[in-house]
Amino acid sequence: MTTATSAALKLFLSRLLSRSLLSDDEQKAVLRLRTRRADYSANRDIVSPAQTVDHACLVAGGVVARFDQMHDGRRQITSFFLSGDMCDLHSVVAPKATWSMTALSHATVLQIPHDDLRRVALEYPALAFAFWRDCTVDSSILAKWVGNLGRKNSLGRISHVLCEVALRMENADLGSRCLFQLPISQEQLADAGGMTAVHVNRTLQELRRRNLIRFKSGVVEIVDWDAIVELSDFDPAYLMLNEPLTRAAVVRPTVSVSGQL
């Protein structure tokens, strides 16, 4: 296992550990997962709609996005995935994709066989719950994006998206909330904010003019965090970053579990 591979698995584990208590054995089981490395250049599709996959994708570098594609070709980013994110853990229980997954920048992905993920989930129920919980965070983020797109203007939408990435970056030790790398174009940011590239450009200018956010050549600088939180109505609770740690499965079954299906 290369160090890069190992580093990504550790990031994924630490992501799980930030929300679930796991025993030594369970942690080792995660770190021992088999992976196959795949590299994608910018704007290359990783998963297409209706495709049936047999592995999940762990982002090990770069930025990956989930897309919804309209019939006329327009598209909408529904989530960003950063290093350490398992961008389609859902596929373990729903192998036929209903979305597409694309590399926004050059990206490195570790493919992990569904069979292996199911095996550790069956062997260690606490891992099954941890995976399920991880998917719940993803849902919570999606629900927040619905609110964002439905009820905010361009300033609010763009700055909320950047706030989210900021905290996720900071939490994964990939930068600080006020300065981090996000190697995407204004057009891609537009696909996330539900607007056009032209309007994103003008919105970024306004944010810069107000001395709130600077975004240039893939580097985001949030100049005034508090003001941005106010402007974008950002409440980080939905990221579930600071929940009290629990073992999701606290109940001992009343009968022994055979593990056989």
Added chain:
Amino acid sequence: MTTATSAALKLFLSRLLSRSLLSDDEQKAVLRLRTRRADYSANRDIVSPAQTVDHACLVAGGVVARFDQMHDGRRQITSFFLSGDMCDLHSVVAPKATWSMTALSHATVLQIPHDDLRRVALEYPALAFAFWRDCTVDSSILAKWVGNLGRKNSLGRISHVLCEVALRMENADLGSRCLFQLPISQEQLADAGGMTAVHVNRTLQELRRRNLIRFKSGVVEIVDWDAIVELSDFDPAYLMLNEPLTRAAVVRPTVSVSGQL
């Protein structure tokens, strides 16, 4: 157990069965879940943000919605929940809500203790996977709503929402896709479509004028299904209604599962 209670559990089971293969024992375990009935009048909150709950809510009648609330009071519906939907199955692994849940019409809800759900999930791993998969459907719907709000005009947004409810109604045997009850106001529809009540009104008039959809006093009539599918760019794949049935957990663990945590 009253017949109404039993009917709702059966609807929930049939929802699970439409996507997962479950043994007789597993099915019985679902039907034996303890429930407590709760009734809510229209616009009454069922769950508030930051509230920690110890039970999941199964909708047994009426319409329930998940909301995202803005600081200025404006709100956005992020999902509709109909009879047979477990509207916060997520809460089993994330008991602290990051959203609010509200009854849109008079609604009957069955509360099911988290402990019981965790117990059957541990006893029957296939149920754990079925629950997880059910949450995945919810995610898939959320992702589609992000696309809707980000990239469609008012005609597309409203008709897409109605298409979705139509198929979910039909699938749950609560009506046909072209005629079903949806006891909500135009204002509530506006909260789902990310627009104002006034504009929803005009959009509905336009749909009526074009002989596509009629929506009056809580009854939706889709006059020209094919035209609406075209107009709203509706592809039902994301609802995962007709997936091939599988047991999500097909791998036998290599070591015996103790079930003890």
Added chain:
DNA sequence: CGCTTCGTTGACGTCTATCAATTCATGTGG
């Protein structure tokens, strides 16, 4: 029968999309 909620209409203003150039940044081959 009065009250309240819901649906409907009109006038007006704002936000965002659209289209079409133009500048800027980056990388490549000569």
Added chain:
DNA sequence: CCACATGAATTGATAGACGTCAACGAAGCG
């Protein structure tokens, strides 16, 4: 090192979609 190609960022002018405000009519309900 320069000429050139390519994509990203920027600008201006214009149009359309949608929000806002205020009023009025219709329908359910005690």
